[in-house]
Amino acid sequence: MNLLVTGAAGFIGSRYVRMLLDSDAPDAPRITVLDKLTYAGTLDNLELGHERLEFVQGDICDAALVDKLMADADQVVHLAAESHVDRSIEGAADFVRTNVLGTQTLLDGALRHGVRTFVHVSTDEVYGSIASGSWPETHPLSPNSPYSASKASSDLLALAYHRTHGLDVRVTRCSNNYGPHQFPEKVIPLFVTNLLDGRKVPLYGEGLNVRDWLHVEDHCLGIDLVRTKGRPGEVYNIGGGTELSNKELTALLLEACGATWDMVEHVEDRKGHDLRYSVDWSKARDELGYHPRHDFATGLARTVAWYRDNRAWWEPLKRRVAEERA
Numbered sequence: 001m002n003l004l005v006t007g008a009a010g011f012i013g014s015r016y017v018r019m020l021l022d023s024d025a026p027d028a029p030r031i032t033v034l035d036k037l038t039y040a041g042t043l044d045n046l047e048l049g050h051e052r053l054e055f056v057q058g059d060i061c062d063a064a065l066v067d068k069l070m071a072d073a074d075q076v077v078h079l080a081a082e083s084h085v086d087r088s089i090e091g092a093a094d095f096v097r098t099n100v101l102g103t104q105t106l107l108d109g110a111l112r113h114g115v116r117t118f119v120h121v122s123t124d125e126v127y128g129s130i131a132s133g134s135w136p137e138t139h140p141l142s143p144n145s146p147y148s149a150s151k152a153s154s155d156l157l158a159l160a161y162h163r164t165h166g167l168d169v170r171v172t173r174c175s176n177n178y179g180p181h182q183f184p185e186k187v188i189p190l191f192v193t194n195l196l197d198g199r200k201v202p203l204y205g206e207g208l209n210v211r212d213w214l215h216v217e218d219h220c221l222g223i224d225l226v227r228t229k230g231r232p233g234e235v236y237n238i239g240g241g242t243e244l245s246n247k248e249l250t251a252l253l254l255e256a257c258g259a260t261w262d263m264v265e266h267v268e269d270r271k272g273h274d275l276r277y278s279v280d281w282s283k284a285r286d287e288l289g290y291h292p293r294h295d296f297a298t299g300l301a302r303t304v305a306w307y308r309d310n311r312a313w314w315e316p317l318k319r320r321v322a323e324e325r326a
């Protein structure tokens with residue numbers, strides 16, 4: 001079985017591919033990774049020499065390349081995206097191009113070549129913001145940032161290819177991920193790497209925004225359950241991590257890095273900052289047997305240790321971002 005995974009030089013996709021390559025199951029797939037290697041993707045995230053892995057550098061908007069790869073693909077797991085909300089506020093063009101047009105290019109290719117299953121990795125951010133309670137999959141989408149709006153567009157487009165053309169599309173909507181190999185612009189690796197360098201961390205507003213933090217390996221388990229056991233045309237929320245305000249998260253990160261509150265700089269809140277996300281993931285639990293395995297305290301401690309031990313991975317990435325900003 002040939003599996004095409006897009007965006008797997010990034011954080012979640014690379015963890016997902018490593019999980020599949022580590023499996024010695026007789027039906028473990030051969031994997032082709034398609035990744036453009038934007039600022040967020042690095043080959044250091046992939047086991048390039050593995051006999052079941054092929055890497056292709058390219059753009060998901062390149063219809064000719066996508067067509068060629070789809071001809072050999074039995075299944076697709078689509079993770080490639082522009083993924084950082086702050087960047088989408090600075091400029092939305094790359095988000096619309098990659099997240100919307102890129103997804104449409106992949107769906108067209110999958111349809112043309114009769115791909116068996118297409119898993120579209122969406123996000124809980126498509127629902128908007130919720131003060132209390134949790135969203136079921138049937139809740140209307142109400143995204144607020146250019147990032148989440150572009151993800152909602154691609155999510156709906158993917159479902160439309162199922163309803164219109166009968167393509168076996170399955171959509172996942174997951175909460176915030178943490179773990180090793182996350183690009184050091186996202187809040188956990190940004191704060192940890194700043195603190196390891198003795199630098200201050202920027203906390204948005206009063207730090208009251210609440211997120212559900214899920215270990216990346218639990219997200220990857222959920223994605224694979226959807227690929228192997230999910231139903232065509234269905235959406236599955238993936239969550240069940242630990243709900244924390246940004247202030248509570250900051251306190252834990254300060255403690256883990258042996259720092260105090262004087263290392264926190266309060267900065268102007270993000271424009272249109274969603275207050276709280278929370279998905280109801282009972283459908284994935286009841287239908288697929290999904291259950292998160294990682295306990296947050298242990299997962300966070302291991303993640304901080306990973307950044308402490310892997311400066312060679314993140315220092316060049318941070319340098320590149322600093323040069324880009326300059």
Ligand SMILES: NC(=O)c1ccc[n+]([C@@H]2O[C@H](COP(=O)([O-])OP(=O)(O)OC[C@H]3O[C@@H](n4cnc5c(N)ncnc54)[C@H](O)[C@@H]3O)[C@@H](O)[C@H]2O)c1
Nearest residue numbers: 007009010011012036037038040041059060080081083177
């Ligand atoms: N990080 C989270 O907490 C989270 C939560 C829920 C859903 N998601 C979704 O999961 C997916 C992966 O997220 P991530 O955090 O690993 O992102 P990431 O930014 O770490 O990785 C994205 C990858 O996509 C590649 N890419 C970008 N544009 C491309 C293009 N035009 N063609 C080919 N490749 C391209 C990049 O090079 C990079 O390797 C995204 O679709 C994101 O919306 C993320």
